[in-house]
Amino acid sequence: MPLDIDIDGASKTFITATDTHVHALEPVHLKIAPGEFLSLVGPSGCGKTTLLRMIAGLLDITSGTIRVGAQTVTQPDRRVSVVFQKPTLLPWRTILENCLLPNLIMHTRTPADARADAERLLGLTGLLAFRDRYPAELSGGMQQRAAIVRALVSQPEILLMDEPFSALDEFTRENLNEELSKIQARTKTTIVFVTHNIGEAVFLSHRVGVMAPRPGRLGALIDITGFPAERDAAIRKSPAYFAKIAETRAAFEALL
């Protein structure tokens, strides 16, 4: 069952060690539908990670509330899986063992089932040959792919992804964009996807949230309509794609 997310005026003010207040994020109002793919784009420091961590229950919300399904967020939720900005693989576990860690902790699936799924997803991301290697033996991009597999193996109902593909080359990124869209279309997982890349956001999303810095805020929402649920490479050549990129860019410039 895909879940919805209701962000009701959630804001974040950090109080630093020197007692200065950093307004990282102005109140955000945003409803994300079950099964929606929503991207957040914006320059560095505009509060993307902060918003994602608050949804994940990893960061206290200064004011307002966030609801995931029927649950008000006060702590992490096992139905929500996070792909962090860094791969965050445990160095003493092999790639496959890392991918099976969520299931060791949450026991949501049988070990055999989780293993079969992990191997299938590692194959899909070109990592099957590396499943018994340690993270240090893989490139940064390969590690990040493994982290995505790890998040998917736990079959989350909500997937929060913080710039998961920013360390990848253009070709791998486009490939994985298509795979992610395929997976999302099939599983109907609600995805909140943070990126710096407007093209990537337009390609993947049902909606794009445009964020702006100083103070960090959600400025505009762009609907991406007219594309099939499962996005394919041809979309990147379509006029509609370029039009949406231009529209997003314009929304972003209007915020400065």
Add this chain to the structure above:
Amino acid sequence: MSKRGNHGVTLVFAGTLILILAAWVALVELEAISRLILPAPLAVANAFITGVFHGVWLNDIFVTLEEAVLGFLAGGIVAVVIGAIFAYMATLRRGLYPFILAFQTFPKIAIAPLLLAWLGYGLAPKVIIAAMLAFFPIFTNTLAGFLEVDPAMVDLLHSMRASPLQELRYLRGPNAVAFIVPSFDVALVMALLGAIAAELAGAQAGLGNVIQQRTFLGDTPAVYAVLLLLALLGLALKLLIGFGTRRLRPAA
């Protein structure tokens, strides 16, 4: 590139060894330094062969190694247990920190004569000194291993709602092992140092005892031979522990 690099390393190593030996021979041949201070290399080699290969020092080698290894084990076990307790009990850690710091900075070898007076000339005081010296490298790394965990990894486990026990099992425990294991070779060398120092304060057997007796008799070649033997023993222990713990180290 790497092959040439290896040749370079071998060259530097062999060159330095030859240089040291040549300087030694030259100093002895020129009679620049009294034989009582610097014996001839051949005399040292003879003393080494008699002591080690003819088995004269065999018992002493065994005694010193026994003290060092027992001290390493005792100090190591205590260090890991106390380190783990301290890691999980912040109040205890902060409250006892001044004592730990005082104990750490204190030159522990200085209490060897006192320990000898209390416990006699046997094994116990040597093991205690060796254990005290072996304790700190392992203790410091145990504490760091449990506490200095990548915050991103803590976030990851929190996001899965891992229990404290799961966090210990999958994150803090293995992280601690990765910190503790590399401290073993330093700790073992410290234990050897502690054992020798305690023997010098008073002993009936052991390589420290041999050094003291031979120095007293003016048998400088034997003293040099024991020093050489200690250098080799330290190296052997370091290699042995490196080999023994290879499987425990992360691939990184």
